[in-house]
Amino acid sequence: MAAYAPPARYREPSIWALYILGLLPGIYAFYLGLTDQLGADPVRTFEHSLGIWALRFLCLGLLITPLRDLARLNLIAYRRALGLLAFYYVLAHFTIYLTLDRGMILASIASDIFKRPYIMLGMLGLLLLIPLALTSNRWSMRKLGPRWITLHKAVYIILPAGLLHFVLSRKSFTLEPAFYTGIVILLLGYRMIRPALMRRKADKRKFVQPQQSH
Amino acid sequence: AAPLAAKPSAYKVADKLTPQKDVTTYNNFYEFGTDKSDPAANSGKFKPRPWTIEVGGLVAKPQTIDIETILSSFPMEERVYRMRCVEAWSMVIPWIGFPLSALLDKVEPLGNAKYVAFQTVVRPEEMPGQSGFFQPINWPYLDGLRMDEARHPLTILATGLYGETLPNQNGAPIRLVVPWKYGFKGIKSIVKITLTEKQPPCTWNILAPNEYGFYANVNPKVDHPRWSQATERRIGEGSGLFGGKRIDTLPFNGYADEVASLYSGMDLTKYY
Incomplete structure (x- = not known):
């Protein structure tokens, strides 16, 4: 039972669509800022919206694996775009801060x-x-081999750091930070139980397959 | 908001006024939600009339005063004050109100009254932030002042701004304004004022005692544990994303000449 993946011929255009769609919230917020529609404190609102989109794309990037494991939906083709979108938003967020x-x-x-x-x-x-x-390009992946995976596990530090950055910048722990904290706990918590889950799945397959054959 | 007449007052800072639209759409009033646009969006159902305030505790003449009586018995003044939020933004607001000391005189404080405690209304049916499964604050919102702070001529109970009665999102029908303190000390929609001998509990101080003190005097030298208080962004300056710039925060929000003596001899890093 392989996970469902979008057909190969749609892959390339849908990735580009994701980039464009993903950058739209930032572009739209910038437009609102230019036309004085971001409320009383436009700089802060713009800066915060860039930051929150970075956090959202980081979370979405970490959702790919549980989706494949649990929902049998393989969206791995989009993970690089999600990660890079998060990076672009962090970069823009930092630039506005400076x-x-x-x-x-x-x-x-x-x-x-x-x-x-x-x-x-x-x-x-x-x-x-x-x-x-x-190192998000194919050349780096080939060049780094297994070390690429180790390197990219840094996201397990980046996401909690980003979340804490957001939570601690607020005056108090309200619904919005609580919501993202919950999401991050689920995403990271899943990684903790995943090895055991995968082992059980593999054992079951070994056990079940011979039975199905007769 | 209805028109509200007031005579001019000498307490008027020269800074450019923050546009009325910003003063009435960018608010911290968690009773209506935690986002700064929530109070303006969610306060439509709130009924600031009829309204009474119960004034009691250590006073000779405890009484429940109607808001209409307050409006007719105390002369209303317009005061242009700076308002500095603990979140490092600020506004300049033309308040309408009267000195809190005038109300205190009316109830005749007893000799052992050392503090004044304030309480906000609790009406979950009219204030959406007070219901729901995630409540950031234990209601009612509480705050307090030392008696000399409460009696200081700069301390007012505000009933209006920009020539009109207070909009719901700004704390209708009556709120506290203490211009040398962080904005959260300006408790809104007051229903109860109690004179006490002991320092009264204050909502933000209960929530995070290491971050928000009882005094909460604006002080550029004492940082919030998580961010700097040295500068602030004046709301409504510039247009859109550009033109607004940070300005330096002043000791006691620029009112040091009037109020610094209240705290002489006190270690302001300890009594923040």
């Missing part, structure tokens, strides 16, 4: 980065995302 939010006042930015745990966590996430983005 320029429109902090006005490039480097002294205050530096003290912010080294004094504030939530900003350090955000920086950690950004720095760890860079090598993943750089």
Whole structure:
């Protein structure tokens, strides 16, 4: 029973569609900002919307494996695009922080980065995302071999760092941070039980198959 | 909001006013939701009339006062104050109100009254943030002031802004405004004022005592444990994404000349 994957001929165009669709929220928020439709604190609203989209794409990227395991839906072809979208949003989020939010006042930015745990966590996430983005091409995958997988496990640090960055930036733990915390716990928790789950599945297959043959 | 007459007052900062649209659409009022656009969106069902405030505790003349009586018996003044949120943004708001001390005089505080406690209304049927399965705060919202802070001429009970009665999202029909303190001290939709001998509980202080103190005086030198309080973004400056820039936060939000003496000898890093 192989998982369902979208037909190969749609793969390439649907990946491009995902990139375009994925960048739309950021572009739309930028347009709203330019036309003064982002409310009373447009810089903050724009900065936060870029950040939350980064977190959403990270979560979606980590949803690919459980979907394949549990829902028999193979969307692995889209994982690179989801990861890169997350990276683009983090990069844009950081750029807005440096320029429109902090006005490039480097002294205050530096003290912010080294004094504030939530900003350090955000920086950690950004720095760890860079090598993943750089090695997201096929050439790097071939070149790095099994080490590529090890490297890309950094996402298990990036996601909680990004989540904590978001939670700690808020005045209090309200519904929205609680929602994302729940999602991240599910996504990471699944990785903990996955080896046992896969083992049981493999055992069952070994056990069941001979019975089916007669 | 209905028109509300007020005489001008000497308490008027020269800063450019924050547009009325921003003052009435960018609010922290968790009773209507935790997003800053929630209060304006979700407060339509709230009924600020009829309304009474129960004033009691350590006073000679405890009484329940109707909002209409308040509006007719205390002369309303317009005061242009800076408002600095603990989240590092600020506004300049033309409030209409009257000194809290005038109300306190009316109930005649007893000698042992050292603090003033305030309480917000609880009406889950009219305030959507007070119902639902995830409640960030234990209602009612509580706050308090030391007696000398409460009696300070800058401390007002506001009943309006921009020449009109308070919109629901800004704390209708009556709220506290203490311009040298972070905005969360400005408790909204007040139903109860109690004079006490002991320091009263305050909602944010209960929620995170290491982050929000009883005093909550604006202080650029004492950072919030998670972010800096040295600068602030003035809401409504510039247009769209560009033009708004950070400004330096002033000690006591620029009211140091008037209020710093209230805290002489106190370690402000300890009593934050």
